[in-house]
Amino acid sequence: MSHTLHRQGDEPSLSRDYTILAMPSSGLNSAGSLPKLAKALEIFLKYNPVNIGDSKGGSRFSLGSDEAVKKILVENELVHAVYRSEEQLIAVLKELKEADLGLSVTVGGLINNIHECCGKVGLKPHTIHMSLGVFGKTERLPPKEVLEISTMCGHHLISADLIVSLVEKVKSKKITPERAGKELAKCCICGVFNPERASEIIEKMAQVQ
Amino acid sequence: MLIDQEKCIGCKRCLPYCTSHAIYFKDNKAVIDLDECTECGVCFRVGVCPTKAFYQQPLAWPRSVRAIYSDPLNVHKETGLAGRGTEEIKTNDVTGRVKHGFIGIAVEVGRPGVGARMRDLEKMSLALAKAKVYFEPKNPLTNLIDKETGKLPPEILNEKVLSAIIEITVPKERLLEIIKIIQETGETMDTVFSLGAASRLDSDGKWEVEKLLSAAGVYYRPNAKINVGLGRPLIP
Numbered sequence: 479m480s481h482t483l484h485r486q487g488d489e490p491s492l493s494r495d496y497t498i499l500a501m502p503s504s505g506l507n508s509a510g511s512l513p514k515l516a517k518a519l520e521i522f523l524k525y526n527p528v529n530i531g532d533s534k535g536g537s538r539f540s541l542g543s544d545e546a547v548k549k550i551l552v553e554n555e556l557v558h559a560v561y562r563s564e565e566q567l568i569a570v571l572k573e574l575k576e577a578d579l580g581l582s583v584t585v586g587g588l589i590n591n592i593h594e595c596c597g598k599v600g601l602k603p604h605t606i607h608m609s610l611g612v613f614g615k616t617e618r619l620p621p622k623e624v625l626e627i628s629t630m631c632g633h634h635l636i637s638a639d640l641i642v643s644l645v646e647k648v649k650s651k652k653i654t655p656e657r658a659g660k661e662l663a664k665c666c667i668c669g670v671f672n673p674e675r676a677s678e679i680i681e682k683m684a685q686v687q
Numbered sequence: 688m689l690i691d692q693e694k695c696i697g698c699k700r701c702l703p704y705c706t707s708h709a710i711y712f713k714d715n716k717a718v719i720d721l722d723e724c725t726e727c728g729v730c731f732r733v734g735v736c737p738t739k740a741f742y743q744q745p746l747a748w749p750r751s752v753r754a755i756y757s758d759p760l761n762v763h764k765e766t767g768l769a770g771r772g773t774e775e776i777k778t779n780d781v782t783g784r785v786k787h788g789f790i791g792i793a794v795e796v797g798r799p800g801v802g803a804r805m806r807d808l809e810k811m812s813l814a815l816a817k818a819k820v821y822f823e824p825k826n827p828l829t830n831l832i833d834k835e836t837g838k839l840p841p842e843i844l845n846e847k848v849l850s851a852i853i854e855i856t857v858p859k860e861r862l863l864e865i866i867k868i869i870q871e872t873g874e875t876m877d878t879v880f881s882l883g884a885a886s887r888l889d890s891d892g893k894w895e896v897e898k899l900l901s902a903a904g905v906y907y908r909p910n911a912k913i914n915v916g917l918g919r920p921l922i923p
Contacts, residue, residue, distance in 0.1 A: 635729050
């Protein structure tokens with residue numbers, strides 16, 4: 479649950495980070511869902527996502543290509559994509575609505591912006607899942623900037639140590655921020671990680687340190 | 688996960704990839720602390736080792752719990768889904784799982800990035816069972832919880848996972864009371880948890896949960912996830 483929820487950051491940064499997923503409900507409309515999932519992924523790919531993936535196989539970066547993601551699709555799973563703008567999200571939602579696949583579609587991002595996008599496409603949102611934050615022994619958490627990156631992998635497969643070590647490499651000009659973002663994306667199996675947003679945060683971290 | 692000591696060349700490239708600080712060095716070789724390892728599989732999958740020294744040992748119960756709640760490529764027999772999660776709101780337009788007048792609550796213990804022993808999860812499940820909440824049956828953790836007492840099987844309590852989600856539903860009138868219980872219980876835990884709350888739109892076109900949180904002055908993030916209603920509903 480909630481792997482695309484709980485992303486952290488300020489609003490300007492979050493306004494360039496939209497996740498979308500399509501899935502059937504197991505046992506209710508999952509039989510025969512494979513071609514629908516393939517169609518949803520095809521629609522996702524038309525609008526230049528910064529990442530794609532499926533929940534049972536891997537992502538553009540963990541598998542190495544979009545073709546590899548397409549090949550491993552199976553019935554009854556989730557397909558994901560990540561976008562950088564409302565324009566892309568509106569276009570994807572419009573085409574998904576027209577395709578009428580019957581799959582459930584969930585979007586992650588700034589609440590007001592998602593409402594605006596849905597309104598432009600003529601969609602009435604159905605259910606919301608809100609994030610109330612982090613509690614408990616919060617002194618065990620890494621710094622805020624590290625969390626802004628690591629929370630983009632909802633399964634938390636990206637370690638804080640790896641982020642810090644890549645920031646150091648960027649700072650010493652051994653790698654570019656873009657390469658660092660893609661290296662992190664390899665750890666995220668399902669493809670909801672936003673490597674471009676990560677590279678922006680890494681670049682800032684490297685400048686500050 | 689284990690590292691073949693014959694193959695390890697001690698290059699230390701794998702070290703930062705570990706999600707649990709479980710890789711350490713002994714006699715110039717990388718070794719995995721099995722008590723800390725959550726069996727998430729990142730070190731193996733990402734291919735960072737130049738000599739392919741990582742290998743997955745067979746995982747028997749109760750150690751298998753670690754991989755179930757840490758490696759997203761595990762598919763749960765209860766849900767048919769990969770990962771540690773459930774369909775929750777993602778298919779609510781088809782299932783009607785979160786109904787009008789009710790709030791779905793997800794307590795993801797160990798997230799973000801700290802990890803948790805199952806004994807920490809049990810503290811939360813004990814408190815919620817005592818409060819007589821409804822545990823979502825199609826959640827991969829619920830089948831391990833004694834719904835009357837909140838207890839988990841004793842043999843799994845020391846197992847460490849990246850995170851696991853306790854998923855419950857309560858009438859909206861109980862939302863604030865249950866949040867208070869969750870937050871108080873969190874103070875007794877040796878880890879963190881991420882808290883989420885879900886609802887439908889009410890008759891005014893407002894989110895039921897947002898209205899309740901706003902009225903009570905409870906913080907929520909400006910970003911959320913929203914099911915946009917494209918699924919074919921079985922329950923209107």
